[in-house]
Amino acid sequence: MSALPQPSRPAANPSPGQFPPLAAPKSRKSLPPSSDFPRALSPSQISTKLRAPPGSPRPALNKSALTNSVSNLTSSQSISGSRTPSSPDKSLRRTISIAAFPQPPKAGSRPSTASSISGIQSLHSSGSVKVKRGSRLSAGTNSSYRSSQTPSLLNGAGDSKSIISIEARDPEASPPQSRSSSAQGSYSTSATTFEDTDDTAGIPKAHMKTREAKGNVIVSVRVRPDVNGTETPKANGEWNVDGRKSLISYSGKEGGDYFYDNVFSPHEHNARVYDAAAKRLVRRVMEGYHGTVFAYGMTGTGKTFSMQGTATSPGVIPLAITDIFSFIRETPHREFLLRVSYLEIYNEKIHDLLSASASSGNTPLQQEEIKLREDSKRGVYATPLKEEIVQSPTQLLRVIARGDHARRTGSTQFNARSSRSHAVVQIVVESRERVPAGATQDRRSGMAPGGVRVSTLSLIDLAGSERAADDKERRTEGAHINKSLLTLGTIISRLSETKDKADNPTDREGRHLPYRDSKLTRLLQPALSGNSLVSILCTVHLGMVVNSNSGETLNTLKFAARAKNNIVSHAKRAEEAFGSGGSDAGSRVLLERYRMEIQALRSQLESQTKAQAEKELKLEEQQLEKEAQARHEEQMLEMQLARTALKERIEHLNRLILCSKSTGVNSQGSMLALGRLSRMSIAESVSRSLRSSVSQSTLGAYGNSSLRPASFLSVNSNDPSTTLPFPGNDEEEDIMGEFADGKASAQRQIAALQADLGDKNRYISTLERRLLQARRSSHSRMSIGIKSGIPTPENSDMAVLLREKDMEINELRQQLDDKDRMLAALRSAARHRDLAHFATDTCPVDLNEKNEHRQSHPEMAHSPATESINGLLLPLRDGETNGRKSIDDEMSRILDEMIQDRVESGQLIKGCRGSVRLASESRRPSNSTPTVEGLNPGNTTSDNIDHDYDPQPG
Ligand SMILES: Nc1ncnc2c1ncn2[C@@H]1O[C@H](COP(=O)(O)OP(=O)(O)OP(=O)(O)O)[C@@H](O)[C@H]1O
Known part of the structure; x- marks a missing residue:
């Protein structure tokens, strides 16, 4: 190795802000290889007692040395302690208000540690402990180098570097080449071979991999301040805590320099701890890696304080939650689903802290035993465990606060409210690309496009190791806690990358690693065996050393060193899973399942909406149909009523007309004219029924309540009271009684007829109007029917009905014409009669006289013969005779004309001897009494009514 230059030391405690972007490749600035790089240390030198087989007795600390060491700390502690905010005690921590937790900042709004601790950095140097043997450790002498940034997923490829000057003093001291910890002097650590070059060219791939794997594990040590801010008492030995150098050195027995990824001085805040130790890991988890953060340390050293924090100083868990949601906000192209579980391992039993049955405090209710299972995809997991889906940071914090509340705590020698269990918060992150x-x-x-990626963030607050307590319960708890922590330590110390034939991890000697010896190690197995990114936060309280706990502190430091050196992480981004279920792994993917469920529900909703719409349409149609039907029925009823009224009116008018004829004939008191007409002309020329009809109609003269209206009479009636014999004198006499006042009566009749005629016209026009309306609506219905292509029987019925109505109107018109003519004839007859009266000097027959005669001969009053006899016996004067004759002639002429009209129109058939009969009668085989339509309206009406009132003709 070439000699390392003496680079100017990078800024102490490089802040995360100095890290390269997360997504940046693993290029980094690196130091050139240095010949001074303390590779000179041989493995034998590095090999320390930490390499001793598990279970080997820990080296006893020299108490006096510790005392000295602690005494040396005093100065620095006092400095740092004075700068540290008054440490909230446990009770404060336990009453953290969720509302007090920071809300997720707008992207990047939460000040990073770089800024938040900028003020602290100045303290840092002064906060560093001056060690007595500073000459050996002082920077500049025998400088050794290490990079604080091994290229890894967690540090952004190690752009930053720090060089530490350290002199290895004894075999237990940290080999300075170890970037993380020198306590073991593992030669294979990344720093050992770390060569800071500007690129990775020339570095063997395997080597890079190893470095990367090491970089995926971050080990930090946090030194807790004294609660009351007093100086840390002096211990045997000397402690030096240098946050800038990430160094803790101990000069007592077994002393040495311990380097880690981070060393947090007592005055450093939770935010700084989170930023340096967990922030990147959390973001990697959001990108699809598994991540585990756990706090390890002796009881009362600040594990829970670091993980949970306080209202004013939130810890790793709340800050991670904030970051998770920030990440989701910053990643709009992906969709996320978060679920959280919270369990504790208490006395080697797993309890679900979120389960409804988990009661508060230390008296849990009985709940189903939770077991650990292993799955090739999920790894080791607890089941059955309640998982809650969370949608907001507040919700997530609330869930965790609920779990915290259920967690077991108790008082220990060093902590009034000590966590007596290992607590594991698991946040499962499912994400997928948005369409x-x-x-x-x-x-x-x-x-x-793409499946669902599932990653897990495990945030673990371990129970604190402690020495045997006086209290039995505490002793039992302590035994379990210590056992599990010992197993954890053992596994970590024996971790290697070797595996047996069955692919089970083994130690270097090929022995199985005892993951199953404790629930804690079993649960941590995936993380420890390299499947996830790992951040270990070890907490120490140097003030405790006065209580002979420096051995524990050293153990913690050694644990941290082993963890850094031995844990190898080849964390890979989780694969994207497809499908909604089937396999166990698939069924875990809630996001996919929810999507499918949403899809199913949506299609269900759609089909329901469709069905509903169809139903509504059907109902609407039915409603319309009903309305149309009701309208139709209403119209039919109206028409029927109108017809009935019209028929009655016609009947009435017919009766009146015939009455006036009779009146005209008998106005002079003579029954002969009509009698003769009946017996001779009519009897010869018109059928018997016609005469009968005329006579009966005559009886129905209106205006006299004593006389029954003709409309109530019927030729076919069986009522004997209404059955009258063929023209009798009594009826003529009645008429005489009624209308015998001659001229005045005729005029009255004419006026009445005119009024009736007006009424009738009005009726007819009303009817025509209604008929027109009915025709229009029926036409529109028919057109709808035609449009829809469904010819309904109702339409054809309507057409038939309309035709019938038309015919009926025509008939009525014809009758009206007849009556007009009759009226004209009557008028002219009246005129003739008036003339005759005028000529013959008025009427000799006094009505009173006649009445008297009736009264004197009551037996004759109703005799049918009386009238004819009267007519025969009464002497007629010449003029009167002539007048009557002309009236008779006139009447005969009118009747002849009417009959002729009927014959021409085919309604009547004239016989060879001058007799007439109904045309329909000739077609009918029956010999029922023939009637003349129009002249015998009563009969006709009766027939028609019978027919019309039949709701279903035919
Ligand atoms: N860095 C710190 N700054 C201020 N106070 C701290 C710090 N660390 C710990 N404390 C305080 O020390 C006390 C014990 O801390 P904590 O309960 O977190 O310890 P612990 O390691 O979780 O203990 P145990 O294992 O017994 O649960 C608490 O009152 C806590 O507020």
């Missing part, structure tokens, strides 16, 4: 916006893959399809 870029606009990518061809459909997010919903669940297909995304």
Whole structure:
């Protein structure tokens, strides 16, 4: 090796800010090889008692030496102690408020240690302990070099370097070539062969690998300040703590210089500790590496203080949580899922600190036994263990605070509230590439480029080693704690990269490593055997040495040195897993499972929405159909009502017209005209039923409540009270009684007829309007039906109905015409009669006289023969006879015309002897009484009503 130049010492305690970016390749500034590099030390020299087989008695410390050593510390401690913020005691630590924890800063907002400790750095030099044998250790004399930055995932490829001048004093002293610790003098440490060149060219690959592997393990030592800020009492031996040099040297028995990756002086804050010892590891975990941070040390030395911290000085765990979420925010191209578990190993039993059944304090409820299992992909894991998915730093801190609360604590000689168990916080980080916006893959399809990467961050606060306590419970706990820590120490001291045929790790002699001897080592197996990045924080309290604990302190330092030298990490970024389950490893990938679940739920939601929409559409259609049906029924009802009303009206009008005919005929008190008409003309020319109809209708004269309206009469009626004999005198007499006032009566009739005619016209126009509306709506329905291509029976029904209505209206119009003509005829008949009256000097027949006659001959009043007899017996005057004759003629002419019209229109058929019958009758085989439509409305109406009220004709 060429001689190393004497580089100016890099800034003491290079801050993380000086580290290269995380993603930077492992290029680094390096020192040229130096011939002065203390390689001269032979392995035999390096070999120390630390190499002794496990279980070998630890070297006893010379108490006096320790005392001296501690006394030498006093000056520095007093300095540092005065600078250290008053140390919060355990109770303060235990009451950390979550709200007081720092919220995740905006990217990069949390001041890095570089800035936060900038003020401290000036203290650093003054804080360094001046050792008595400083002549041997003083910088400049026999300088030796080491880089504080082995290229690794954790330090950003070792850009920085520090050179330490140290003189190896005895075999136990740190071989200065060891970059981390010289206590063992392991020749294979990275620093041993570390050559600071500007690039790695020329360095054998295997060599680089080894260096890298070593660099993946960071070992730091933190010196706790005295609680009350008093000076550390002098111990036998001399201690020198130099944070800048990452050195602790002890000049007592078994003394030596111990170099680590970091040495934190008593006054250094938690933030500084986190930045230097854990920050990079945490970020690597976020990138997909497994990482383990654990605090090791004697009871009361500040492990929990370092891991948890206080409200004012958060420790590694809360700061790591803050960083995890900062990283997530800074990495928008990936999506993350975090789950956390928290367990403790107490008396060699695993307890779930997050399980609901885990009660608070030291009296845990019974819970299912948690076992450790091993999986090729997951490594060693505890099961069944509750894992909680967390989405925010506050949530995560709250979960951990809950676990802390459930953790067992007790009072020990050195710690009023000592952790009596090893506590393991595990944060599982799942991440995957986000599908870029606009990518061809459909997010919903669940297909995304790349699988899910699962990495784990284990943050472990070990229980403190201690000497046998007086209390039995403490002794039992202590025994378990010590046993597990001893196993851990043993494994670390025997770690090597050798493996047996079955690929099980062995020590250099090929013996199995006793991972299974304790739960702690079993759980730490993946980390210790090189699968993860490791950061070990060893805590010491030099003030304890007065209590003969310097041996423990030395043990801690030696443990740290062994860990640095022996743990080899070939941590690789976790592979991306595909698929949502099946294999155990796959089923762990919650992110994938959740994605699949989201996808399934989404498609379920979609199909449900679709079904719902269809259902709604169907309901809407049904509703519309119902509405249309209701409208239709309403219209039908309206039409039926209108028809009924119309028919009744027609009937009524017909009756009136016939009444007025009769009235006209009988107005002069003579029954002969009608009687003759009935018996002779009509009897000969019109059917019997026609005469009957006329007579009956005549009876229904309106305006007299004593007389039944003709609309209630029917030829077909079986009611004997309504069945009247063929034209009888009594009916004529009735009419006489009613309308015998001649002219006035006729005029009244005409007025009534005109009023009725007006009514009828109004009805007809109303009906026409409604019919038009009905036709329109039915047309629109039909067009809908046609559009939809579904010809419904309802549409054809409507068409038939419409045709019927049309026909009915035509008929009504025809009837109206008839009645108009009849009215005209009646008017002219009235005129003729008036003329006749005028000519013959008024009527000799007094109505009163007739009434008197009726009263005097009551037996004759209702005799059918009476009227005809009256008609025959009453002498007629000439003029009157002529007038009546002309009226008769007129009436006969009208009737003949009407009959002729019917015959022409085919409604009536004229017989060869002048008789008539209904056309429909000729087609019917039945011999029922023939009726003349229009002239016998009562009968017709009755038929029609029967037909119309049938809701389902046919
Ligand atoms: N660096 C420090 N600065 C200030 N106070 C500290 C520091 N380290 C430890 N303390 C204090 O020392 C006491 C013991 O610390 P802590 O409980 O963290 O020790 P421990 O190693 O976890 O002990 P145990 O193993 O018994 O649990 C606490 O009151 C704590 O506040």
